[in-house]
Amino acid sequence: MTAGSGQVYVVTGGCGFLGSHLVRMLLEHEKNISEIRVFDLHLDESLRTLSNDRVRVRLISGDISRLADVQEALHGSHLVIHTASLVDVWGRVPASKITEVNVTGTENVLQACKEEGVQYLVYTSSMEVVGPNIHGDHFYRGNEDTEYRIYHKEPYPLSKAKAEKLVLEANGIKIKGGKMLYTCSLRPTGIYGEGHELMKQFHRQGLRTGRCVFRALSPAIEHGRVYVGNVAWMHLLAARQLQIHPSTLGGQVYFCYDSSPYKSYEDFNMEFLSACGFKIIGSRPLVPYFLLYLLALLNVLLQWVLHGFITYAPILNPYTLAVASTTFTVQTDKAEKHFGYQPLYAWEEAKMRTITWVKSLEVSGKDLKDVDEKSNYCCS
Numbered sequence: 001m002t003a004g005s006g007q008v009y010v011v012t013g014g015c016g017f018l019g020s021h022l023v024r025m026l027l028e029h030e031k032n033i034s035e036i037r038v039f040d041l042h043l044d045e046s047l048r049t050l051s052n053d054r055v056r057v058r059l060i061s062g063d064i065s066r067l068a069d070v071q072e073a074l075h076g077s078h079l080v081i082h083t084a085s086l087v088d089v090w091g092r093v094p095a096s097k098i099t100e101v102n103v104t105g106t107e108n109v110l111q112a113c114k115e116e117g118v119q120y121l122v123y124t125s126s127m128e129v130v131g132p133n134i135h136g137d138h139f140y141r142g143n144e145d146t147e148y149r150i151y152h153k154e155p156y157p158l159s160k161a162k163a164e165k166l167v168l169e170a171n172g173i174k175i176k177g178g179k180m181l182y183t184c185s186l187r188p189t190g191i192y193g194e195g196h197e198l199m200k201q202f203h204r205q206g207l208r209t210g211r212c213v214f215r216a217l218s219p220a221i222e223h224g225r226v227y228v229g230n231v232a233w234m235h236l237l238a239a240r241q242l243q244i245h246p247s248t249l250g251g252q253v254y255f256c257y258d259s260s261p262y263k264s265y266e267d268f269n270m271e272f273l274s275a276c277g278f279k280i281i282g283s284r285p286l287v288p289y290f291l292l293y294l295l296a297l298l299n300v301l302l303q304w305v306l307h308g309f310i311t312y313a314p315i316l317n318p319y320t321l322a323v324a325s326t327t328f329t330v331q332t333d334k335a336e337k338h339f340g341y342q343p344l345y346a347w348e349e350a351k352m353r354t355i356t357w358v359k360s361l362e363v364s365g366k367d368l369k370d371v372d373e374k375s376n377y378c379c380s
């Protein structure tokens, strides 16, 4: 295919963790596109260099919460993959900002699809549109039809649920030119892989404590995880098949899954950290749950006191503790049945790629700096 003769895809949030994997995935595996528009608030200039003879990668700086920006980016495009979002469960940004980006931003994408006559939209949702809920109900290897008490209070899951609803309701509406809009929604569980910001933080924290991770969560609580490459692959397939079988995929939701093992959040992280010499201390939580909960509450209090002076947003708060302490795993084949999804990366390869990346944090010295040499290897 020569540049200009294929389809134009827009990837909102294309410079983020998932978005940048998706852009690379599209370049490598989607043969009928000639342009990828990477729309983001903060541009990653290195993506520009990915353009080749066949596909032009165009970086577009814009704000999803401004309709004019979105309209301009979508003009003349064929399909949108909407991953842009404010991912915040720590109170780093005000709730109103989360709503503005995640809900108004999605409204803008839908409006722009309508006005610019873009027929297809794949939305990146989240497991959190379902749960875990605040009652602590476990969702054990459930699927898209599993009944669950859905209850949202926190700004991020609330915004993702609202946005997903808007996306699904828009399936089938008339767009400019008289054609129909087709939409579907993908719900990843906790994504991991190269570039995962939270993994960097756990790695850095582990270096400070001499490569020791102190078990805080019950190993019996399963937390769903999915490799970023497989999430990107699933988006690519959904985008392709939405155009071929719009009546099958249109208006549907799909959990993102692969063959990553069912483990607790900490044990899963250890799959990678142990390759760097990290050890997990304790076979059961070292701190009783009520103490952890008190600590989480203390963090909320400190956040409130320090508000206006500094942004105090530690990893542990009552909500993140509840998410990490409630089983939420998926087991489904809906995406396989509807659009032939099979993970592109087996667990062993996903693990190896992630380990290589975690190790590279040490080689580059990025995570080693600031760490007291003396504290290293206290466990070895």
Ligand SMILES: NC(=O)c1ccc[n+]([C@@H]2O[C@H](COP(=O)([O-])OP(=O)(O)OC[C@H]3O[C@@H](n4cnc5c(N)ncnc54)[C@H](O)[C@@H]3O)[C@@H](O)[C@H]2O)c1
Residues within 6 Å of the ligand: 012, 013, 014, 015, 016, 017, 018, 019, 039, 040, 041, 042, 062, 063, 064, 065, 082, 083, 084, 085, 086, 087, 101, 124, 125, 126, 127, 160, 187, 188, 189, 190, 191, 192
């Ligand atoms: N990381 C996870 O574990 C996870 C799990 C489930 C779902 N998700 C969803 O996947 C998507 C991608 O998440 P991620 O982890 O890659 O997050 P990320 O923060 O790395 O990427 C989000 C991107 O959106 C961009 N963005 C934010 N505000 C914007 C705005 N106003 N205008 C334009 N762009 C804006 C950011 O600059 C960033 O590049 C999100 O929709 C998120 O809700 C993530």
Ligand SMILES: CC(C)CCC[C@@H](C)[C@H]1CC[C@H]2[C@@H]3[C@H](O)C=C4C[C@@H](O)CC[C@]4(C)[C@H]3CC[C@]12C
Residues within 6 Å of the ligand: 087, 089, 125, 126, 127, 128, 189, 190, 191, 198, 216, 217, 223, 265, 315, 316, 319, 320, 321, 323, 324
């Ligand atoms: C108590 C501590 C020792 C551990 C705290 C870990 C906690 C910060 C982690 C655990 C689970 C994580 C969430 C989960 O993987 C899935 C998602 C969905 C996604 O849409 C946004 C990110 C989020 C909420 C992860 C955030 C970090 C969590 C809560």
